[in-house]
Amino acid sequence: MAERIWAREFARVGAMAWKDLAVERRTKATLNAVVFFAALTMLLFGFALGADSETLKAASAGVLWLTVLFAGVLVFNRSYQTELDSGALETLLLYPGDRWAIFAGKVIANLAFVFLVEAVILPLAVILYHMPLERAPLAVIGVMILGTLGFVTLGTFYAAMASRVRAREVLLPLLLFPMLVPVLIASVEATQAYLTGDVMRDSRVWVRLLVVFDAIFLVAAVAAFEHVIEG
Amino acid sequence: MTEAVMERAATSGAVPAVPPRRPLLAAVTLLTLVGAELFSVLTSPPDRDMGNLEKILYIHVPCAWMAMTASLFVFLASVGYLWKREERYDMIAAASAEAGTLFTALTVILGSIWARPTWGTWWTWDARLTSTAVLLLIYLGYLALRAATDDVDRRARWSAAVGILGAINAGIVYESVVWWRTIHQIQSSPSSMGIMYTWGLRLNAIAMLLVLVYFITNRYRSFCLIRATEMMAEDAVLGRRAP
């Protein structure tokens, strides 16, 4: 009996994620815009930091992650847009079933989006900022996955609220970014460590922090989501 | 509703009863604050390293402690609200958040004022100062969310969720910033104050705690007044009569 319930919940998660992804696949509007914005951001950072290639290389991890944050934040409010526009959210909530399935579905869909954007940003960082990715490509990608997990979990969570009030564009970053300080620090430091050979084994501390952060806030966000999505 | 009904509603927790004014608390708080500050300024000897600047720390450190204490109150009240769904928990959380924001802002500003003559710069990216600045932003986000939400019930639920997650993150932020500074081997600022004149510190801490309690109780009282007024207006509109 328990297995049947779990199977149904996971089916719900899958359906939610698939629905969000299908909507986006049809229009591709948001994905294109976010990718262009990310590329633009990387370019602007380049202008701001100056042309010296050593400076750019040293800053590459930081610029990479800031770009992920600024571009990614555009994705989260949008993920509730379809339900809000059509008034489908109330209908969705009428169905019995745990709210965490809605949350998990949206997180998965948003993860897919942000990973796609990162797939464009990472090569750009290599090209524009001479990021020495070849030193530890798998490790850097691993850090990106861990950091993005925390980013998307919290982003999806806060967007459930921000998307439904006025001044949503500014409220989401205001709520979200202070919460992401540990993710930003840890991701940039870990990436930097791997890119510079990780002589002091600094990366371990940061990767551990990322794992702990992701675990804590995945649980906390899932637990709190039902209080936030209602009404 | 007659007053009798309102009493009953209040005791059941539906509408918090309006607490009375407490002028004694205000007077005691003020006296303790003035007394503690005078005492610490006049009787503390100049520190070996910092000179008289140590006197700034007598208020800076208690403000930091109160910022943390307020965030603990926000956390507990938020958990209480989601668990019991009684408005008074939301009111306590909101009152604590306002006071906490004030103390956090003071901590950051005082830290900066202390840093300038000590280090020559207005900002040092010191671990404690930086994580306090992040805590200030978390508080401000909480207040901004409350301001942007009109529905009372939704505002309470959302604030509680945000308050809980924010409070959890405060500790994590601190740890990450400490590690961030350690790994870059930045000289840690002497906020390890050596032997601060403990009585000066203790008295100021007590005074600041009284200030925190005074602010929270009064803000809570104003929330109760506003809510009671709203409920009476609702009753008038709905034409509810006394049973």
Next chain:
Amino acid sequence: MTGEWGYIIAAYAVTWLGIGGYALRLERLTRRAEQEYEAARGAQRAGPAGRQS
């Protein structure tokens, strides 16, 4: 060393401005809330009596 006292005074001034400022704001808020509360109470008491006549 002599410039120190400027910073010390600034620190205490900022503290008093902050705490005092918020205390004043609270006082004003509470005062107005009390007035509106009393007004609503008065209207409530007058209401049923008015309807009875």
